[in-house]
Amino acid sequence: xxxxxxxxxxxxxxAGVPVPPGEVxxxxxxxxxAAERLGNGKVVVKAQxxxxxxxxxxxxxxxxxxxxxxDVAGRILGMKIKGLTVEKVLVAPAAQIASEAYVGVIVDRxxxxxxxxxxxxxxxxxxxxxxxxxxxxxxxxxDARYGLLPHQAxxxxxxxxxxxxxxxxxxxxxxxxxxxxxxAGASLAEINPLVVTPKGEVVALDAKVVVDDNELERKPxxxxxxxxxxxxxxxxxxxxxxxxxxxxxGNVGCVxxxxxxxxxxxxxxxxxGGEPANFLDIGGSSNPEKVxxxxxxxxxxxxxxAILFNIFGGITRCDDVANGIVAATRQxxxxxxxxxxxxxxxxxxxxxxxxxxxLKAMTDMDQAVQKAVEVxxxxxxx
Amino acid sequence: xxxxxxxxxxxxxxxxxxxxGSFHTKQMIAYGTKVVAGVTPGKGGQTFEGTVPxxxxxxxxxxxxxxxxxxxxxxxxxxxxxxxxxxxxxVRLVVCISEGVPVLDMxxxxxxxxxxxxxxxxxxCPGIISPGHAKVGIIxxxxxxxxxxxxxxxxxxxxxxxxxxLTRAGIGQTTCVGIGGDPIIGTNFxxxxxxxxxxxxxxxIVVMGEIGGTDEQNAAAYVKEKVKKPVVGFIAGxxxxxxxxxxxxxxxxxxxxxxxxxxxxAFEAAGIAVMKRPKDVVELVKARL
Numbered sequence: 259x260x261x262x263x264x265x266x267x268x269x270x271x272x273a274g275v276p277v278p279p280g281e282v283x284x285x286x287x288x289x290x291x292a293a294e295r296l297g298n299g300k301v302v303v304k305a306q307x308x309x310x311x312x313x314x315x316x317x318x319x320x321x322x323x324x325x326x327x328x329d330v331a332g333r334i335l336g337m338k339i340k341g342l343t344v345e346k347v348l349v350a351p352a353a354q355i356a357s358e359a360y361v362g363v364i365v366d367r368x369x370x371x372x373x374x375x376x377x378x379x380x381x382x383x384x385x386x387x388x389x390x391x392x393x394x395x396x397x398x399x400x401d402a403r404y405g406l407l408p409h410q411a412x413x414x415x416x417x418x419x420x421x422x423x424x425x426x427x428x429x430x431x432x433x434x435x436x437x438x439x440x441x442a443g444a445s446l447a448e449i450n451p452l453v454v455t456p457k458g459e460v461v462a463l464d465a466k467v468v469v470d471d472n473e474l475e476r477k478p479x480x481x482x483x484x485x486x487x488x489x490x491x492x493x494x495x496x497x498x499x500x501x502x503x504x505x506x507x508g509n510v511g512c513v514x515x516x517x518x519x520x521x522x523x524x525x526x527x528x529x530x531g532g533e534p535a536n537f538l539d540i541g542g543s544s545n546p547e548k549v550x551x552x553x554x555x556x557x558x559x560x561x562x563x564a565i566l567f568n569i570f571g572g573i574t575r576c577d578d579v580a581n582g583i584v585a586a587t588r589q590x591x592x593x594x595x596x597x598x599x600x601x602x603x604x605x606x607x608x609x610x611x612x613x614x615x616x617l618k619a620m621t622d623m624d625q626a627v628q629k630a631v632e633v634x635x636x637x638x639x640x
Numbered sequence: 641x642x643x644x645x646x647x648x649x650x651x652x653x654x655x656x657x658x659x660x661g662s663f664h665t666k667q668m669i670a671y672g673t674k675v676v677a678g679v680t681p682g683k684g685g686q687t688f689e690g691t692v693p694x695x696x697x698x699x700x701x702x703x704x705x706x707x708x709x710x711x712x713x714x715x716x717x718x719x720x721x722x723x724x725x726x727x728x729x730x731v732r733l734v735v736c737i738s739e740g741v742p743v744l745d746m747x748x749x750x751x752x753x754x755x756x757x758x759x760x761x762x763x764x765c766p767g768i769i770s771p772g773h774a775k776v777g778i779i780x781x782x783x784x785x786x787x788x789x790x791x792x793x794x795x796x797x798x799x800x801x802x803x804x805x806l807t808r809a810g811i812g813q814t815t816c817v818g819i820g821g822d823p824i825i826g827t828n829f830x831x832x833x834x835x836x837x838x839x840x841x842x843x844x845i846v847v848m849g850e851i852g853g854t855d856e857q858n859a860a861a862y863v864k865e866k867v868k869k870p871v872v873g874f875i876a877g878x879x880x881x882x883x884x885x886x887x888x889x890x891x892x893x894x895x896x897x898x899x900x901x902x903x904x905x906a907f908e909a910a911g912i913a914v915m916k917r918p919k920d921v922v923e924l925v926k927a928r929l
Contacts, residue, residue, distance in 0.1 A: 365823065365824070367823045367824060367854075367855075368854065370746065370750045371747050372747055385895060401751060402747035403748050403751060403752070443744060445743060445823075470742055470743050472716060472742045504881070504884050506879070506881065514797075515797055516796050516797030516798060517887025518793070518794060518796065518799070518848070518888070519795065519796075519801060521798075521877040521879075521886055521891070522801070522874075522918055524879045524880070525877070525878045526918075527879075528878065529916060529917060537880070537884075537886055539887040570797040570800045570804075572766075572796070572800055573660075602780065602783075602800070623918065624917060
């Protein structure tokens with residue numbers, strides 16, 4: 259789960275990282291009032307969306323006066339950045355900056371550890387720094403059992419600054435950032451830029467935190483930060499039904515058990531000349547209600563011209579899936595053809611249940627996928 | 641022959657009285673796995689299905705029964721501690737089926753296991769089966785038959801699909817390992833390739849990969865250098881969009897890395913025969929046995 263910048267800033271502020279003041283606004287009037295409360299000086303107005311490249315998209319603007327802040331906020335609010343509508347802006351004082359650095363911590367797959375990263379070349383996209391000037395990024399593998407030790411933080415901070423007063427401040431930020439990362443259950447936490455003000459203070463100007471979805475169950479305070487409005491409504495609906503759904507642009511709706519098989523099914527649709535409309539994993543031990551929810555979500559996508567079920571029964575029982583399909587067709591009209599492949603646990607019962615309502619089931623994955631592709635192309639009836 | 645589990649496996653089930661644990665323990669016993677103990681805190685002294693003694697701790701179970709392998713069916717938030725407990729109790733192999741284990745928990749588990757010299761398979765995996773000998777986990781036994789193919793996969797049901805295709809064509813398996821779909825896992829492709837290369841009964845190896853990370857690329861480099869047996873591969877997720885988690889926590893294309901195209905190219909460069917469809921496994925393996 260991605261946090262908004264203003265949420266990430268608040269998380270770091272509570273962890274003791276120096277973060278300048280800032281307020282969230284949802285209307286130009288609120289943005290104006292926020293700029294006034296921040297002292298009537300120059301402010302920066304920043305779009306709060308789950309997308310990178312906000313600056314390039316025109317989602318970050320400076321304003322000299324509160325009236326200008328209202329004007330700028332009016333232009334940013336409602337703007338679309340990478341398909342996401344901007345519902346909120348962050349209003350913060352425009353900082354005076356003496357230097358910009360990058361500091362971050364990620365969970366690194368290769369070393370199976372948290373890795374701290376710092377770079378004196380902050381302020382720009384860190385992936386660009388990594389690609390162009392990799393020698394400017396310094397990494398440290400952290401033993402998660404002990405956390406980031408003080409001398410390790412100092413060692414990294416010396417890569418950023420030579421003045422020991424700044425080094426001590428930066429080391430303190432690194433340790434607090436690491437602690438915030440662990441406490442939030444994050445897979446990434448970064449400050450870019452970490453700046454030095456003309457007064458010699460080390461301050462976090464921007465913050466990004468991505469939380470591991472698997473942590474949310476035990477961290478209700480973090481889950482409460484979820485901004486449902488900033489997400490695709492069908493993906494929200496799917497999550498509430500314990501399904502994993504990702505909308506794509508094709509027209510063959512897919513309902514599959516298991517993520518790997520779901521991806522392989524989408525690939526096979528493409529292989530036979532079709533385009534998948536979605537990724538949808540109904541998971542293991544699925545009950546009929548999940549299948550009903552899946553069909554409700556897929557049939558709401560106007561692009562979908564056929565629905566393909568691919569079920570390999572293991573923990574998932576084929577008869578549960580069949581009962582779900584039948585229940586769904588009773589609850590609402592499924593206007594597009596359904597092609598069903600199921601094999602494995604309780605396959606015979608499933609076939610009987612489906613035949614009872616005039617639906618046929620196949621046992622071969624390739625045949626079913628080919629059939630679904632033919633159906634959307636208008637070649638055959640399901 | 642087989643890898644990691646076989647005739648010598650003496651299994652303790654952590655979470656034996658839970659819904660998933662009890663269901664799958666019955667299946668494992670029916671398959672012929674030597675399930676010697678179960679663990680559920682507070683239920684020590686009971687017996688599961690009249691045959692398997694239940695203990696309060698894994699340490700008690702190991703001491704009383706000589707269990708050498710553990711399988712974990714506990715809820716995700718307790719899974720990391722269950723792995724620590726098993727490793728501390730002295731088992732050599734831990735198979736963690738639980739799905740949804742926080743990745744930071746795994747960053748603490750892995751250095752501990754390395755120091756103890758304990759192998760973990762998973763988490764978030766279907767487990768492992770050596771057809772005819774033992775199954776540890778949830779892979780349906782009836783879709784497997786004994787034979788010469790070693791199979792390793794990051795997914796569950798996709799593994800079943802491919803194993804089933806092989807079995808229907810009369811091609812059996814030495815061992816099928818589901819290593820799991822999380823970013824941090826205990827056993828990776830290379831560990832399995834090394835074991836299959838060393839296993840005299842394994843004549844060909846099937847590697848089922850997917851988008852995200854670089855494990856497949858590393859596996860390809862290892863195959864090129866160290867594996868003398870024929871290898872057949874598959875990569876799921878060619879139609880997956882970048883930046884989106886495709887169900888598995890580890891299946892994310894980040895930036896330009898971790899794509900299916902990149903992994904397929906790495907496989908091909910290492911001489912791995914790449915399936916275009918899961919059903920191609922039959923022809924590609926047959927031609928190489």
